[in-house]
Amino acid sequence: MQPNSKETSRMDQIIRRLPYALVALVGVGALMTRTPDPWIMVLILGMLVLGGVNFYSAWRAGKDFSVVDFTIDALRYIIIGLVLIGSVNTLAAGRYTLEQWVNLFISGLAQGSIYALIALGYTLVYGILLMINFAHGEVYMAGAFTTVFLAEALNRSGFLNAYPLIAIPILLIFAAGVSMLVAVLLERIAYRPLRNAPRLVPLITAIGASFFLQYTFRGFYGSGHKTYPSVELLSGTVTVPGILSIPVAQLFVFFAALALMGGLYLLVERTKLGKAMRAVSENKEVSQLMGIDIDRIILFTFAIGGALAGAAGVINGLFRPQGVNFTMGFVPGIKAFTSAVLGGIGNVPGAMVGGLFLGVIENIGPTLVLSGLGIPGVNQLKDVIAFTMLVLVLIFRPQGILGERLSEKKA
């Protein structure tokens, strides 16, 4: 499948369109028969046959046939085909009502806005240093885990439920402060000495920092789960009969995250500090010549990213009952990184879009696609969907949905 515009024969063009035909065929087939399994077989066999045809035509034309390129291409069509078969089957079976879909979508948005908040930290740092702050998930954990004690204290004194509109911002600010402190220390101790090292070196440091932070906080607060107290204000639901019933907590998550992201956007676009950040991310040397203190800007970037992650931690804690513990940052950290890449890493609006997108896909995907493929226990497979998204984005669109800006610098 080497695209070569000069000498594409008619045969080549047909061959190139065949995968689409195959995907369409299995989609329609699944819709007609309402059984996934034969069509999955058709899809995979079809791709194998296509591989053979491609290999043959390349051999006839005396060109190189790259197995790797073909496999990656085939992967793309197989995934599209599987998604199609799965969703056609689920929708045709009609097991879920519109209300259920809407609810899944909205809880996906709520989950996604938390990813988006964390993803901003990855994206800001990547935009400036071109490094993945692997320990960012632990920054999120630090704020959430520490603030649970303040929340408990406020709850015991009755303040939390008496004045929730004052208490919740206090919690947010406290968590933001803790996470900011952790992020800044991390930068000073672990990353600054390595600023000019080869790129894998800070990544390994970051992995080390991630484990160090996890087990430090385990040492501080113990290995058990702690839960945030429930706030009465957030415990109701908003109902529109037959269409949707949304828990208030989800609305809170969504709008709180939106407000924070709006604030960040203004900070980056409208303030002098934001201008300096953008300048440093564009070109470090030149901005230094323009009188910008790079070390200070980098520190600020880590601080802002950390603060957002800390706030995200509290928001998450208030809306989910599972509670917080020292490992809570790892998986959301990877997912937030996925969101950042999905939106285009280094791109601030991209991280927001990517986070919401991932949240929705992760919530709807198992029910829509996997259950349609006849897989049992689909809700255990949320993480599989998210990590598969990660790998797929890195393979097919490493510059992300919105990001073109950094694509050449990144590779």
Next chain:
Amino acid sequence: MNETNKKNTSFKFNWQGVLRYGLLAGIVLLYVGVIGMVETFNEREVIYTVLTLGQLLMLFPAFVAAYVYASRTMKGSTVSTQHVLGVVGGGLLIGLLAALPTIIMIFISTPLDIRSILVNVNRNWLEVVTYDNRDNLVNGSMLLALNNLGAALVGSVIVLLPERVRRAVVVALSFSLVVGVMGETVRTILEQLIPDEAIDVIFRRRTLRLEGALGIGVLAAISSLFWAQIRSRATSTVEKMPAQQQSMVRYAQYGLLLGVLLILPFLIGRALSDVMVTVGLYVLMGFGLNIAIGLAGLLDLGYVTNYAVGAYITAVLTSTGALGIASTTGLDFFNFWIVIPIALLAAMLTGFIFAVPVLKMRGDYLAIATLGFGEIIYTLAVSDWFRPIIGGAQGIREIPNAMFFGTEIKNPEQLYYVVLVACILTLIVSIRLNNSRTGRQWMAIREDEDVAAAMGIDVARAKLLAFTISAATGGVAGAIFVIKVLTVFPNSFTVFVSINVLSLIIVGGMGSNPGIVLGSLVLVGMPELLREFSEYRWLMYGVLLIFMMIRRPEGLLPSKIRQRELATTESSAPAAAGD
């Protein structure tokens, strides 16, 4: 008192340095207490009734801070009275500062009920840091401060000693302390060599006696005084020999090493052999992953997938339980020796399949994508989807022991030889690869992919080879792991395995085979031997990874090529080195 006198003399006292090192040591001391390390370590006695591991840990920050401060101050200057006073006075001040944060915590911990937040700031902690004076906090704090002063004093005085004496003292101290910490292990080894009466002079049960510690220290000091001479004489004798004899000496060394490895289980007994099997499994995986990371520069964080595939293949093919292939299909001719090559091939296939999509990615993206693969495999292994095949969270049980010419391989001593053979074979393959054309291609790709491609290297092919070959040993390690534990659960295959292997490669030295062995001994062996360490192993791995990357990126036992490269790239444009 001392410091105020010195301010009047011409010698410039480094207040800033003292404050910095002192407070740093203080924070570290407070930290190890607050995270519960001191308390956990306190359960192990290093020297009978004199010193526990927790107390040793509390002395450590002040000692190191004073030592570093003193050696920085003394660098390049001759020993004069003023210097001596400055260094010793600074050291004492560092000792005081090091105790300060913990003392503050001692006094505020009870009235503020800090325990309700920081779980480890409890009565046990208080008892340890006040040296059993929980009822009298003032006395306890004085003791803590005095002990820190002592440690800092020793740390700074050591620097002032002449070179040879200093080395002897350091060797003596570290030898007796290491023997003390590893008391249990040392005793088990000694039990095979010398009569029990002699051991009882040195040890009381499993703890080193004070007399024993002193004896070991003196012995170590004396041998360190003569060691340098013996060593230089030996090397000069070898150098004078003709080339043929030199290589014979080298082969004799290898032979000796092999001999020691062969009789090792008889020397160290059952429990330690078990530890050595685990260490060997990690050496095996380290050799494998080293091909990807150390040679080809591909940071693979999903190495555990290969290990898991090897283990699950072995389990499914050999289990006599409900999930085993014998009961599901009736094929019952599989045994461990047939399965090993199958596991190896299956792991290679996995490595190949997972390598294809990530071939075009570089550096950090590759790392995250492979990490994603590891997580996907783990989540699938616990899920209901694959429960009918591999048992979900309950895993696969009822795996029989492997047979070797009619004898069951069931105790660690026997398994040790299985692992040893696997390790030696892998080592040979790894050395041959290192010096092969493919090995050179990998190194070229590691240094610069674009240049390598421009030189005519088929980058995709070389990378695929690296992933596939590195996966192979993971599969073998997984298979051996199964006949060691005889059950397979998804929880044995978390991301921690990958990080563990990565850490030992980084600590030992990327691309260096001896480094990997050393790394496994330290990072895998130590936590297995000492429960205290195993509780904090991930914390220590984290610290080690950060520390090694900042201070010694080439590792403890670096490979020669790598060392040379790092030495040259450091001076010339490091940012351009890329990944």
